Amino acid sequence: MDDTQPSSARGLRRAILAVLAVQAGIAALLVAIDLVSVVPRPGGSPGSAGPSVRPYVPDRHPAGPDAPRGRPMPERLAFEGTGDRLNVSGQIAPGDAERVAQELSRRSEAGEPVRIVNLDSTGGSVRDALAIGRELREREIDTGVADGAICFSACPYIFAGGVERTVAQGGRLGVHQHYFGENTFLPAFMAVNDIQRGQAEVMAHLRAMGIDPALLEPAMRTPPGEIYILDRQELVEFRLVTSDD
Template sequence: MAVRARTALRAIFGLQLGIALVLLGRDFAIVLPSLRLPSFAPAPDVPITPGDQTRRFDPAKSPPRQTGRPGEAMPANADMPSRLFFEAREGGGTVIYGQIKEGDFTRFSDWLEDQSPAPETLWLNSPGGSVSDALDIGRLIRERGITTAMDADGQCLSACPYILMGGAERHITKGAWVGVHQHYYGKSVALPAFLAVEDIQRSQAEVVTYLDTMGIDPLIMRHSLATPPNEIYILLDEELTGYNVATELSDKEE
């Protein structure tokens, strides 16, 4: 009887230990995506020069904007709104600004349906956010034949360039800051390794297909794939035109 009791206690203890390990593993899996090595790249306010185009980047905050390239420092800029906003721009067109959140494609689509006539040009100023929403917004912009543009003090980072690339024409004023990096797949969800890799590869395939559809050189991916999520690679003027991100690069705003 005593042997049976000891055996039962060991089984119960083993079960409890197993549950504790599972819970500990789950908590670690939730925390792990947010654990990254610190970036040793220069701060965003350090001037960009050819060959030195990677800067530290916090996707939750809007980095400073630059006024010229290369070699000019970037002045401080207030944080962006937590999601996209659409408002009339002085001089014509519409400004789209703020972070790109899940559901912003639906908000943008609904907003666009209410515009009569539809805006001819959308001016972008966003630190990025949801890749899937950015791709859907870009597809709708191309479908409607709308031009995308950037002012000299504008920024379009992370997922935002996919919206920019959706423009039937893409007018960028010199000094605008267009930057790319790796997509962040760090939602707090524990996935088996093979499923996580499959999800990442599927998302990258979707992006490559999008680039091809929009007439953008897929070689631009070499910069995004080589730049971690807590850093941003800033495209030079010759890269903006070379990869066909910009169909027009001008010294003055329209």
């Protein structure tokens, strides 16, 4: 270091280096957490390559006999159904919470209030999913996942808003880690704050909806590129379903 620099300049340089060192340390910690989450665990536990974990592709419905590569999912939620049922399918895009509220209001004003929302979604915007879940609970609407349908990633937070909640034997509900930040160039300490704030919002939502916040354990252990499929026993234990049909 140049000893001819003023003491104030040397102090500023040391402060900047200290901040960078802290950010690098936090970034290394985040990488280590991600590495731990993908290390295979015996017995197919959350975060392993066991029978409960599947690859996750947000823009495609899981593969099946009639669609070996899966079928494309709409880029934002689409609405179908008549009478008191509303079928909601696709990815959850920013702004979809407002669209769902408008659709519910439109049908109510037309004399056909929605009583149950059937979900088939790969997830998407966590904050919109939380808002939709709250909207459904305020309107006292039930939720369901039908045979062959899925509710992955952020979708369970919509599902949690239902007063009565059912998952058919052939339906699947799955969770994993989420991204909460919009800007990937944020300093590491700001990214950590964003994640913690987002997880706190999710936990508060689950509690308000009567869901066991322990649901976050398998979610946080499963990397974003995979999805942890909850079995029937877990759906009951986490109080996600109100009846085990």
